[in-house]
Amino acid sequence: MAKRIGMEVSIALAEAVKQANVDVIAAYPITPQTHIVEHLSEVVADGDLDAEFVPVESEHSAMSASVGASAAGARTFTATSSQGLALMVEILYIASALRLPVVMAMANRALSGPISIWNDHSDIMLARDTGWIQTVAENGQEVYDLIFHAYRVAEDHRVLLPIIVNMDGFTLSHVIEPIELFEQDDVDRYLKPFEPAIRLDPKNPLTMGPVGMPEVFTEAKMAQEEAIKGSKTVIVEAWKEFGDLFGRYYHPVETYKTEDAETILVTMGSIGETAITAVDTMRDKGKKVGVARIRLYRPFPQEEVVAALQGAKRVGVLDRYPAFGSYGGPVAMEVCWAFQNQKTRPFIYNFIAGLGGRDVSVENFEEMASDLESLESKELTELYQYINVRE
16 A cells, blocks of 8 residues: 655655666755755665765766766666756757656756746756656656656657656745655556666677767757657556556646636646636636646647647636747747647637746636636737736
8 A cells, every 4th residue: 555644745756766766866956956866865875775876066967977877777867957957958968869768857946047046947948859758747746656657658668768857846846745655566566677778888889979970960850859759659658557556647738627618727837736726716706717737748748738728719828937039938839839730729828927936826817817808809919928027
């Protein structure tokens, strides 16, 4: 039987990494992910996990060490946030191009400037085109669960790609929640030992990451694109297997009260639970509102987005970081693009909110839904707005 225990979400994530029986942890502290690697250092020092804990000098080194460890055939973990991701991003491209199944936890935090240690989705968007699979947790239990799923998918020989598990910094990382911890035997049934498809071995020399001349570079990038698109089949399959074993089923897009909804709000991350509360409040007032939460960000679940939203009259997409100069946020633009080949589409509008940790309340979601009804009939020069802005 699984045990339900109150614990900080960062600690629960670290416990999942321990239960995944990783071989190498490359660690550098940065707020708000530090508690993850701090706990893992204790677990390794106490002998509860037989792993190499590598305290590197920077996030760039953390990802470099992760690439080397994974290439040598080790199950590898690291974690970062915000500016740390910005420092390691050079090596993110290498990890995905080399098809190395590194798993990284990201405690999402605003990128400078101005300096902020609080949450938004700056770092998710910085990593969006690096070739990494990305999943997004909504609460502490999902953070714990998605770590096992990440290793199950990344190491599948049909995938062999690195994965980022995102959790909102402070909103989740530093909050104590009831977490259902699995028995080790059940984890071992779900997550088999890592068997590298190819590895660096002095007895069998090979080259990884040679120079890509113009004659081969385009084909290499197309192979990456095909790999990450093809990974969705395995991602969904692994979620089904997870649900069959542990009783919780995950999907690329998850919906709440959308069946008859005329208005649907689209969210990503922990803010989805606030949106659910707002939907319940609006339903009590007779308004047909639902919420769709994006669980899988990369590869972007285009078909599932269309299926979740196509019955609505109007859709409000909440972005927690803008795409400067692009007249809207990144998630909203992808939602719009998903409908390009559809004969009919809802009115889609973009709200940008929650930057640098600013609260987004139930009342804010009610205002968004109300704004959608009034904006739908107007001729608009811009299809986005910042909300909850001080005057």
